[in-house]
Amino acid sequence: MIAVRGLTKTYGQKVAVDGVTFTVEPGRVTGFLGPNGAGKSTTMRMILGLDRPTAGSVTVNGHRYTDAPAPLREVGALLEARALHPGRTARNHLRWLAVSNRIPERRVDEVLDLVGLTEVADQRVGKFSLGMGQRLGIAVALLGEPPVVVLDEPVNGLDPEGIRWVRTLARQLAEQGRTVLVSSHLMSEMALTADHLVVIGRGRVLADCSMPEFIAEHAASHVRVRTPRAAEGETLLRGHGLDVARTGDELRVQGLDAAGVGELLGGQGLLLHELTLVRSSLEDAFMTLTADSVEYSAAMPQEAGATR
């Protein structure tokens, strides 16, 4: 378990992480989601004892990471900025880490196989592609078979097959009862991987809930109705206290599910050409939630081209 309590980190005037509190439970994948610059990496670095908090505390399995005698066996981590010796081979890099953490050497071959790097194990890591580097980073994280795994943007640089592989791996690690924290700036990625979500923006927690709760709370839905008697339909539904917007023969109804809307209209003999439940995408929900916390947002194309 990872317990983050009131964690704060400032760099000069800049507040990178601002009183963040959340718990990462074992046996499930917790997605750590936020736009670039939200404070994900800084928080993860503090969890791993690589950065000193300005205020607050972090414990991993009840104690501070730096107190652990064999860190790689306690917490496995892939961080965005990898510190690799470019002249070393992948195998030597892993061997050196195994020896210094008293991990049996046979584990080196196991993790090389697990991440699909066996064939290139004796090549220098300086020549590795971004994706191969990510795989090696994940091999390092898993080397000590740690109960807690922290992966910062693990799918960066991976091809679709690699992305699927990371997703499956994260799920397997959680199923084995491990504590898994995975960061991403992509909601679509989290939707497929995470059971639980911690969303941050500008260093603050914006949401901390299960994936289904996030969907129920933030992904708004409405019922789209098309009927030749739209004006009548609008009056009828409004009469039942529903929120209705009409454009031509189309109604956009909020406050009731599709079956309920269909029954109200059908009960008055209104012919329906369409009755559809429309859910806004999770990506939209995430964008709305974090809209005020995006640090460097690009102008939308239509805004950029607009003349004022």
Ligand code: ADP
């Ligand atoms: P994320 O991982 O969510 O993209 P980071 O944790 O990397 O976000 O960064 C959070 C904020 O802190 C950003 O504004 C970033 O520029 C700033 N920051 C991160 N590290 C440093 C540092 N070493 N010195 C100054 N500012 C930093």
